[in-house]
Amino acid sequence: MRLLKIIFIKAWVVLVWIFRFIVRTITSFFRFINKKKRRAIPFYLVCAYFLFVFILIAISGDSEYQKVLPDKRVNDVTELNPVMVGKIVQPHSVDDIVDAIRSTTGPISIGGGRFSMGGQTAFENSLHLDMRQFNKVLDLDVEKKQVTLQAGIVWRDLQKIIDKEDLSVKIMQTYANFTVGGSISVNCHGRYVGHGPIISSVIALKIVTSDGEVVNASRQENSELFRAAIGGYGGVGVIAEATLQLAENVKVERRTELLNVEDYLTYFDENVRNDSTVIFQNGDLYPPDYEVINNVSWRTSERELTDTTRVTPEGETYWLEPRLVNVVSWGDFGKWVRKKIIDPYVYKSESVVWRNKEASYDVAELEPSSREKQTYVLQEYFIPVKRITSFIPKMRDVFEKYDVNVINVSLRHAYPDKESFLSWADEEVFAFVVYYKQGTDVKSREKVKEWTVEMTDAILSENGKWYLPYQPHATQQQFYQAFSSAPRYFEVKHQFDSLNRFTNKLLDKYDPSQSNSIELKKGQIPGYVRAEEQTILTVPEWYLVFNPKEYADWLESGNNPSDFPYYSSIDEYWKLYDRSIKLASSAYPPNDEYITMLNVIGVSVTMEYAGKMIYENTVGRVFGWFANEEISTQERTIMEAQRAYSNFIYHTAWYEFEFLPWIGKVWRQRDESSASWLRKWERTLFFTFEFTLKAGYAQLIEWAARASYEEPVTDIYVSASSVEDIQPTSDLKIIAAEGNEYILAITRWGAFTETMLTLTSSNMIIRDIGGNDEIAVSVILNKDQDLEFSDAEILYTSELVTQPDQKRMVVLMNVDDLLPFIRSMKRSSSTIEHIFDY
Missing domain, CATH: 3.40.462 (Vanillyl-alcohol Oxidase; Chain A, domain 3)
Structure with a gap:
């Protein structure tokens, strides 16, 4: 006990010493700062600036947004095999199964209790039939000891019914959580002596085939279908109903x-x-x-x-x-x-x-x-x-x-x-x-x-x-x-x-x-599959492409840079961020790396715009009073630089833009206009400061990107079918072809949107993009215009900060609806702003 007291006292003394050291260090620092105004004023100005940035981030965004996308991940009990399916349907009747199958033309997967452990219950982008609500006992013949049931019923629910008649399942697994249809599909067995697999206790099946036909199968009727369905892992059709032989319940x-x-x-x-x-x-x-x-x-x-x-x-x-x-x-x-x-x-x-x-x-x-x-x-x-x-x-x-x-x-x-x-x-x-x-x-x-x-x-x-x-x-x-x-x-x-x-x-x-x-060829292409959630998460990142374009448009229209809505731009970024994070929160696995990146660039742009907002509404506005109707050659070159930057980042990472040559170009200009020399020099100096900071920050980001990430994937892969020959271009390459089926490689970023816009004249049908069946698109509409395309889900509407008479609408659709959607937007004179290619 005495030893414990000594240890406790010593630990307490160490903690007190550490606390006093921290307090003394902080006190000494502030004494040093406050000794002289030339240190105190810049320090507190920087503190005020960062506080201002913090407040801007805190009051921006859309915390009230509540829409979430449905979770379409299908996993098994091991949680080792998550599969993103295209659509999940829970049938309650045979007609529901038939209707679901006939409503699509793509792959179909079938799941029950999901205890198979290797991806046997799901397939990417498939129509997934979750059979667990298809769970009724249809007929119980006590004398024959036979039962006919819907295949989605679990063994325990069947046991509770037949137990009342002193009957028992003849063959099943040890555990009763499995569905009957799933057990038949794997041809299960248990600990039953004198028996083999469950097939020996199955009398007849009702199966829904890939064209929606309902077929009876037994040893006497469609016997090969019967033999293929039992132990066939859902490969020949949906086991809808089954008739089983039962046994007596005994002690x-x-x-x-x-x-x-x-x-x-x-x-x-x-x-x-x-x-x-x-x-x-x-x-x-x-x-x-x-x-x-x-x-x-x-x-x-x-x-x-x-x-x-x-x-x-x-x-x-x-x-x-x-x-x-x-x-x-x-x-x-x-x-x-x-x-x-x-x-x-x-x-x-x-x-x-x-x-x-x-x-x-x-x-x-x-x-x-x-x-x-x-x-x-x-x-x-x-x-x-x-x-x-x-x-x-x-x-x-x-x-x-x-x-x-x-x-x-x-x-x-x-x-x-x-x-x-x-x-x-x-x-x-x-x-x-x-x-x-x-x-x-x-x-x-x-x-x-x-x-x-x-x-x-x-x-x-x-x-x-x-x-x-x-x-x-x-x-x-x-x-x-x-x-x-x-x-x-x-x-x-x-x-x-x-x-x-x-x-x-x-x-x-x-x-x-x-x-x-x-x-099979898809699986052999490195980088074919892209994370589908990034079509949602990349929207705020792309806003940092759209907004510089608005800024360049703003300058070229003769507007005062001091009047540009900097805060609205900050607020719009964080609104898109909040909405994107909320939308993807339940539907996809966590993408912490990408979300961290969005936070980093969000804070960066907030710091940049906060600085511009302070400057343009103080110094910039004062010097704007001296401007006359004519602008200088330097200012026109600055506009060219902003346009070049906005065009560049539509196709290439922003940090690869060459900022410094534009500074030299501005300074080399000879101005023979009658523009205000005060305004000219103020704009030139501010532009020089802005692009110099961006050049330094870009270099840091480029170093970090090269150290942290693998070589970027420059193509997005598309699986498509077309009865016409597809003509390759510099941004579209044919990777594989089999009959009317193609795998295409399309250059990413802005080129992807541009290429897709050109494909609307073809009769191509897109099967998947980057291994995904859904994609987000932003479209520009007039403020009072409605979206006239029923197969696109509106995620949210956002603002164009410099054009109050227009709106940006972000929609989500199946990839096979993408080209029809683009055609529809062209007919309505709407503008496809961007297709978000993961």
Whole structure:
């Protein structure tokens, strides 16, 4: 205790000393400043100036603006695969699905519970069908033990209904949060003994194809479509309805036994395989040694229930389970704690529950508090039953080589599936369900890809397969070696989906028809994809191009520079900034780097305009009284400089403009006019000061830009179709062509807008720009003029600070509407100011 007091006293003394040192330093500084007026006056003037700038920023902008763009990002439970889709539709009926499909001509993706972990539920710029509201039970035949339902229903909601009739799901995953349609699409399995994948319990499907037709599919009707849809990952159509075979709900009792790996198969054959009383079974293979398996079996029982819950309720608070998973993820010590302490405690008590209770686990019991830096992911390997003892050492070697943080490996038995084209069980297999933890950074993700490819080779060496709902890291060669019926699957897919509308990351990678497609070529172009939010965020940046043009127009019109609305210009920048930030706040991931840049240039322009505002309304206005109707040659050269600057920055970064030569040009001019010599010299000196400061600041910014950023991308890439030949120009190049489909490279910045304006005479259809399906455009209208184009969303209207009779309207539209929009604006005599190319 005495030692703690001594430490506390010493710490307090140090803090007091630091505080007194800071106070003395500040006091000494102000004493030094205030000793002489030649130091005090400039110091306080600078302080006043910065206070003035701070106040200008504080009172400018549009804090009341509340419009936000909808979030169209679709991600999966791992949060590793965000995909920006074009439109999200939540159907409630089959007609809703049909209408959504027929309303578009582009790609379609389908999502349910979003537990597939590799981009199987989404595709860039696609129409995304979120099936979770399509969730009704349509018919329940208790005698036949059959149910017909909408595919968006989750298993737990189905369980709550059929439990009342003492019925249970025949085959499903361990957790009940998945949608039925999603489970059928991945041909799921569970811990059910005596069964294989879910296809064996599916009686019939109702599928909506890519042209909006509703087709019935079963083993007797459209059988190939049936075989392609189950385990087909949404590639042949939308599974709208399904009829499933059910089972009886019974009481089940848990039994466990620890086994060495080499004894597991014998134990399974003698105690599980042919025992009809075993409903659920799995074996937990303990990492990091992978030598011992905890066999967990649930058998039918007549004993009294230890838990009377019929179906696991929703909304339970699982505070302990995620923390235990986190403990296991600590490393080898965590694995030891699980094997020696956690599991013995969990399994020591007897457990007799309803089958529906054991089949209705909630994934919330595994969900960590955050997946920002670390996330939990699944992989699954299907190994022929006789080869598991030879596979396990190979699996262990890969995990050890790459230091994979494996939490659990669960072994589950499955009988063969000879029906689905992408069957993962051509023969009797054990599924190795691997639950592991990985980082979300790029390096960690690349490491996972590396060891997954190596693991896939180990799987293939044992004539095994892997489950496709997870990250699609396997090479095309590995994929076709394992899934030999995949070519037939893709044949059926293209029969029912000839335009390849139903797609996702998995199908896009392995579909042989995409091997030479425009879509594949896009992915091979560095810099093809641009961040879509920048079409919104770049608007205030471009205002610093528009406003200098207004200033140049103002001077050339003979207006007094002192009358230019400097504060309105500052206010307009911060209004555009506030609106852009608000619009993008929910729809896109944070773009902190770009927002920081907008803040830097916003403060810079505020400082510049604040200085000009002070000068022009004091010194500048006084000297303006001496001006006569004629202006000097120097002033005309200054106007030329301002026009040259405004034209230059429309195409090139402002800091690349050569300011200093213009100063020399002004000073070299010989003035033979009768303009006021006082005004001439005042304008010349002020211009010299302004451009000298800009030249110095530009040099600093250029140095910083070269040190901080990669070489700038000078082209924006456009995917388009055209039945006419596209003629290249200096600003438009053809990168790839396939039939009527093109990839174009168009020079960015001002040239992009100019090029787009010239393309309106063609019949081109734009598919995407920079990998995006939406783009912002600013158009200049008369104050009382309305926008006559229904497919453009008005984001906001802003001011032209020097032209009160006009307004700037910023709109957002789909890229395929861009050329029709430009044509419409030309007909209405409106001016396309700029197309914001990300």
